[in-house]
Amino acid sequence: xxxxADLPVDTLLELAGVFFAALSGGLAGVRKSFDxxxxxxxxxxTGLGGGVLRDVLIGATPPVGISSWEYVxxxxxAGLVIFFFxxxxxxxxxxxIALDAWALAFFVLLGTTKGLEHxxxxxxxxxxxxxxxxxxxxxxxxxxxxxxxxxADRQLYAIPAFLGAGVTAALWSAGLLGVATxxxxxxxxxxxxxxxxxxxxxxxxxxxGWSGRWGSRGRMGL
Amino acid sequence: xxxxADLPVDTLLELAGVFFAALSGGLAGVRKSFDxxxxxxxxxxTGLGGGVLRDVLIGATPPVGISSWEYVxxxxxAGLVIFFFxxxxxxxxxxxIALDAWALAFFVLLGTTKGLEHxxxxxxxxxxxxxxxxxxxxxxxxxxxxxxxxxADRQLYAIPAFLGAGVTAALWSAGLLGVATxxxxxxxxxxxxxxxxxxxxxxxxxxxGWSGRWGSRGRMGL
Amino acid sequence: xxxxADLPVDTLLELAGVFFAALSGGLAGVRKSFDxxxxxxxxxxTGLGGGVLRDVLIGATPPVGISSWEYVxxxxxAGLVIFFFxxxxxxxxxxxIALDAWALAFFVLLGTTKGLEHxxxxxxxxxxxxxxxxxxxxxxxxxxxxxxxxxADRQLYAIPAFLGAGVTAALWSAGLLGVATxxxxxxxxxxxxxxxxxxxxxxxxxxxGWSGRWGSRGRMGL
Numbered sequence: 271x272x273x274x275a276d277l278p279v280d281t282l283l284e285l286a287g288v289f290f291a292a293l294s295g296g297l298a299g300v301r302k303s304f305d306x307x308x309x310x311x312x313x314x315x316t317g318l319g320g321g322v323l324r325d326v327l328i329g330a331t332p333p334v335g336i337s338s339w340e341y342v343x344x345x346x347x348a349g350l351v352i353f354f355f356x357x358x359x360x361x362x363x364x365x366x367i368a369l370d371a372w373a374l375a376f377f378v379l380l381g382t383t384k385g386l387e388h389x390x391x392x393x394x395x396x397x398x399x400x401x402x403x404x405x406x407x408x409x410x411x412x413x414x415x416x417x418x419x420x421x422a423d424r425q426l427y428a429i430p431a432f433l434g435a436g437v438t439a440a441l442w443s444a445g446l447l448g449v450a451t452x453x454x455x456x457x458x459x460x461x462x463x464x465x466x467x468x469x470x471x472x473x474x475x476x477x478x479g480w481s482g483r484w485g486s487r488g489r490m491g492l
Numbered sequence: 493x494x495x496x497a498d499l500p501v502d503t504l505l506e507l508a509g510v511f512f513a514a515l516s517g518g519l520a521g522v523r524k525s526f527d528x529x530x531x532x533x534x535x536x537x538t539g540l541g542g543g544v545l546r547d548v549l550i551g552a553t554p555p556v557g558i559s560s561w562e563y564v565x566x567x568x569x570a571g572l573v574i575f576f577f578x579x580x581x582x583x584x585x586x587x588x589i590a591l592d593a594w595a596l597a598f599f600v601l602l603g604t605t606k607g608l609e610h611x612x613x614x615x616x617x618x619x620x621x622x623x624x625x626x627x628x629x630x631x632x633x634x635x636x637x638x639x640x641x642x643x644a645d646r647q648l649y650a651i652p653a654f655l656g657a658g659v660t661a662a663l664w665s666a667g668l669l670g671v672a673t674x675x676x677x678x679x680x681x682x683x684x685x686x687x688x689x690x691x692x693x694x695x696x697x698x699x700x701g702w703s704g705r706w707g708s709r710g711r712m713g714l
Numbered sequence: 715x716x717x718x719a720d721l722p723v724d725t726l727l728e729l730a731g732v733f734f735a736a737l738s739g740g741l742a743g744v745r746k747s748f749d750x751x752x753x754x755x756x757x758x759x760t761g762l763g764g765g766v767l768r769d770v771l772i773g774a775t776p777p778v779g780i781s782s783w784e785y786v787x788x789x790x791x792a793g794l795v796i797f798f799f800x801x802x803x804x805x806x807x808x809x810x811i812a813l814d815a816w817a818l819a820f821f822v823l824l825g826t827t828k829g830l831e832h833x834x835x836x837x838x839x840x841x842x843x844x845x846x847x848x849x850x851x852x853x854x855x856x857x858x859x860x861x862x863x864x865x866a867d868r869q870l871y872a873i874p875a876f877l878g879a880g881v882t883a884a885l886w887s888a889g890l891l892g893v894a895t896x897x898x899x900x901x902x903x904x905x906x907x908x909x910x911x912x913x914x915x916x917x918x919x920x921x922x923g924w925s926g927r928w929g930s931r932g933r934m935g936l
Contacts, residue, residue: 271630289591299865299920300918300920302861302866303866303919303920304865304866304919304920305865305867305868305916305917305918305919306864306917306918306919306920307864307865307872307873307917308864308865308866308919309873309920310860311865312865322771326553326770326771327544327548327553327554327555328549328553328554329553329554329773331770331771331772331773332756332771332772332773332834332835332838332842333771336771336837336838336841336842337835337837337838338837339837342837342841356920359731366784385554390554391554391558391559391663392560393558393559393564394554394558394559397558398558403590408635412634412635412856413852413856413862413865414861415859415860415861416637417524417635417637418530418635420523420529420530421521421526421527421529421530421533421534421635422524422526422527422530423527424527428529428533429529446667460584469508472527473527473528473529474527474528475525475526475527475528475530476521476522476525476526476528476531476575476578493761547773548770548775549766549770549776549777549780550775550776551773551775551776586930607776612776612781613776613781614782615780615781615782615786616776616780616781619780619786620776620780630857634856634857637859638859639746639857639858639859640752640857641862642745642751642752643743643748643749643751643752643755643756643857644748644749644752645749646749650751650755651751669734694749695749696749696750697749697750697752698743698744698747698748698750698753698797698800699750
C-alpha cells in the first residue's frame with residue numbers, strides 16, 4: 271500500500287477510471303461465457319485499449335497500458351472482481367453507469383492532454399482524446415463479436431467526449447488548463463452525459479431521424 | 493476557399509479520393525441504422541483508416557488521418573453528405589464504383605511512395621501501399637460486423653492494388669517515378685479494376701475454383 | 715537455396731513457426747469460402763500478425779512481418795499450400811496441433827526477448843511476448859467474423875504463453891537466457907500446452923465454473 275500512497279491524486283483518479291471501464295469489459299466477457307482468461311483480456315482491452323490506441327497513434331511506445339504495473343494490475347483486478355462477483359455488479363447498474371460517465375470524462379481530459387504534451391497538435395490530440403474515452407468500448411464490442419454500441423445506439427456518449435476534448439485543447443492552447451478548468455471539463459463531459467441519459471436526449475439515425483426512443487440495451491451493456 | 497486554392501493538385505486529387513472512399517463507409521453505416529456519430533466515424537475510418545494503418549506501420553506518427561484538417565474535414569463532409577442525401581448517392585451506384593476504382597489507384601500510388609520516401613524498404617512499402625488502398629474498406633466491414641468483402645468476393649480489387657504498388661516501387665527504385673509514370677500507374681490500377689468488372693473476371697475461391705459468377709453484393713456494398 | 719542456407723538456425727525455426735501458424739489462418743479462410751487473395755491475407759495475418767502488433771507496440775517500425783522477404787514469403791507459401799492442398803492438411807489435424815504448440819512456444823520466447831532487447835521493460839515485454847504467440851489467431855478470428863477462440867474455449871493456450879513469457883523475462887533479467895534455458899522455455903510452453911490437451915485440463919468460465927468438457931472445435935479451428 272506504500273506504493274499506492276506514493277501515487278499522485280490524478281493517477282489514483284485515472285486508475286479508478288480504468289477500474290470502472292474494465293468492469294464493463296469483463297462483464298461483456300462473462301455474458302458471452304468467455305473463460306477466465308478471456309474475461310481478463312476483455313477487462314484489460316476495455317480499461318486500457320483506448321489509451322493503447324492513443325499511445326500508438328502519437329508514437330508514445332510502449333503504451334502505458336502494457337508497460338505500467340499499476341494500470342495493468344488495476345484492469346486485471348476489475349476482471350477478477352467481475353469473474354467472481356458479476357451478479358452483484360449487475361445489480362449496481364445505475365452506479366456503474368454514473369461511474370462510467372465520470373471515467374469517460376477523465377479519460378478524454380487526460381488523453382487529450384497527453385496528445386498535446388506529446389506534440390501531436392490540436393486536431394490529432396482531440397481525436398486521440400476522444401479515442402482514449404471510447405476506444406476501449408469499441409475494442410470490447412469487436413472482441414465479443416458485436417457492432418460497437420457507441421456507433422449505433424444514438425445516446426450522447428461521443429458528443430460529450432468531443433466537446434470535452436475540444437474544450438481541453440482550447441484551454442491548453444490558451445495556457446488556461448489548471449486544476450479548476452480541468453475539474454470544469456470533467457463536470458461538463460460527465461454532466462452532459464448523465465443529463466442526456468436522464469432527459470432521454472438522442473442523436474438522429476438515418477433510419478429514424480430524430481424520433482424513436484432508447485434502445486433496450488444501455489451504453490455499457492449493463 | 494483560399495486555403496483550398498493553396499493546395500497542390502495532387503493533394504486535391506487525394507482529398508477527392510478520400511471523399512469517395514468515405515462515401516462508401518458512411519453508406520455502410522446508414523444501412524446498419526447507425527446514428528449520425530456512427531456514420532461519421534465509419535466515413536472517417538473508411539476514407540482515412542488505410543492511411544492511418546500505413547503511417548502507424550512505418551512509424552510516421554501522428555498519422556495524417558488524425559492530424560490534418562483537410563483530410564479529416566473531407567472524410568467527415570462525405571459522412572454528412574451520405575447521412576442527409578444517401579438515397580441520391582445510392583442511385584449513382586455506377587458512378588461511385590468508377591470513382592472508387594480511381595481512388596484505389598491513387599491511394600496505392602501515394603501510399604507506396606510514402607513508404608519508400610519514409611525509408612520503409614520496397615517490400616514494406618508495397619504492403620503499406622496496398623493497405624492504404626484496401627485497409628479502409630476492411631476497417632469499415634469489421635466495424636459493421638461483416639466479413640471483409642475484399643477477402644471473400646472474388647473480384648479483382650487487391651490484385652490491381654498489388655500490381656500498382658509493385659510497379660510504383662520498381663519505378664521509384666529505377667528513378668523513373670515522375671508525373672507521366674504516376675499517371676500510368678493510376679491508369680493501370682483503375683483500368684484493370686474496371687475492365688475486370690466489365691468482363692466479369694474473378695479470382696478462384698477454394699470452394700468454387702474458377703467457376704461461378706459474381707456475388708450479388710458489389711465491391712463497395714453499393 | 716543459398717539464401718536459406720545463410721540463415722541462422724533460430725531464424726529457420728521461427729520461419730517454420732510462421733509457416734505452421736499461417737496454415738491455420740489459411741484454413742480458416744478456406745472454410746469461409748474466401749477467394750485466393752483472402753486466403754493469402756489470412757495466412758499472412760495469422761502467421762505474422764502477432765509479431766506486427768508486437769513491433770507496433772514497442773515502436774520497432776516497420777515490423778518484420780511486412781519488411782522481411784523471408785517472413786512474408788513463408789506466410790504466403792503456407793497460404794498457397796492450404797489453398798491447393800487443404801483436404802490433405804485437414805487430415806493431419808493431430809500433427810498440426812502439435813506443431814502449433816511448438817510454434818506458440820517459439821513465438822512467445824522470441825517475442826518476449828525482442829521486447830526486452832528493445833528496451834520495453836519486463837511487463838510490456840511479457841505482454842508483447844504473449845501477444846506474439848496469440849495475436850495472430852485473434853486477428854484470424856476477427857477477420858472471419860468469429861469470436862476469438864482463445865478468449866472463450868477454456869483450453870490452456872494463453873496460460874502456457876504467459877508462463878513462458880514470464881520465465882523468459884526472469885531468465886533475461888538474471889542474465890541466464892542461453893541456448894539451454896531457451897530450449898527449456900520452449901519445452902515448458904509446448905509441453906504444458908500438449909499435456910493439458912491430453913489430460914483435458916481446462917480453465918473455468920463464468921458460465922460453467924470448473925465443470926464441463928472440451929468444446930467440439932479445437933484450438934486451431936482444425
